[in-house]
Amino acid sequence: MAARPISLVLAVALLAMIGAGVAFIGILLLAVAAGVIAFLAGGVHGFVAVLGAVALASAVVTWVAAAALWIGRPAGWAVSVVVAVSAVAGAVIAVATSGPQLPTLAGLAIGATALGLLVAPETRTAARA
Numbered sequence: 319m320a321a322r323p324i325s326l327v328l329a330v331a332l333l334a335m336i337g338a339g340v341a342f343i344g345i346l347l348l349a350v351a352a353g354v355i356a357f358l359a360g361g362v363h364g365f366v367a368v369l370g371a372v373a374l375a376s377a378v379v380t381w382v383a384a385a386a387l388w389i390g391r392p393a394g395w396a397v398s399v400v401v402a403v404s405a406v407a408g409a410v411i412a413v414a415t416s417g418p419q420l421p422t423l424a425g426l427a428i429g430a431t432a433l434g435l436l437v438a439p440e441t442r443t444a445a446r447a
Contacts, residue, residue, distance in 0.1 A: 322388075323440035330384045332432035333398055336405050337380035339425065344373030387436075387445055395445035399436050405429030 347370030349355045351363045380401050386394025409426035416422065435441055 323438075323444050325435045325438040325441040326387070326444045329398065329432055329435035329441055330388050332428050332435065333380055333384035333387070333401060335428055336401060336425075336432065337377045337384065340373050340380060341377035344370045344377060346370075347373060390444060390446055392445060392447045395436065395442065395447035399433070402429050402433035402436055406433060 346355070347366050350357050351367035351370055353363070379397065383394050383397035383401055387398045388394070406426060406429040409422055409429055412422045413419075413426065
């Protein structure tokens with residue numbers, strides 16, 4: 319493959335960051351469910367464990383999509399767009415329900431920037447999308 323455009327390189331880096339953030343949340347949720355972090359009353363630990371497992375699976379999907387985007391797979395581009403849109407939507411929902419907090423605004427900026435880079439013509443061409 320020829321040299322990758324900077325928009326593709328940055329999009330892959332931002333997707334990796336999104337995946338890391340989702341993995342971190344998944345690990346925290348699993349720690350809460352296991353009782354390592356005392357936070358919940360009884361009866362909801364199983365549900366929190368499922369949420370943690372789903373978050374970790376989502377992180378893996380995000381990293382696989384970023385890797386596929388890096389090597390120029392069209393499906394990697396499509397899944398990456400879904401991940402970026404989901405990141406933006408989640409951050410917008412969090413801002414609307416909890417107010418504008420710095421981590422949420424940073425997540426919104428990362429997701430929106432990744433989405434903008436993904437739809438750039440040079441990124442789409444490099445990804446064969």
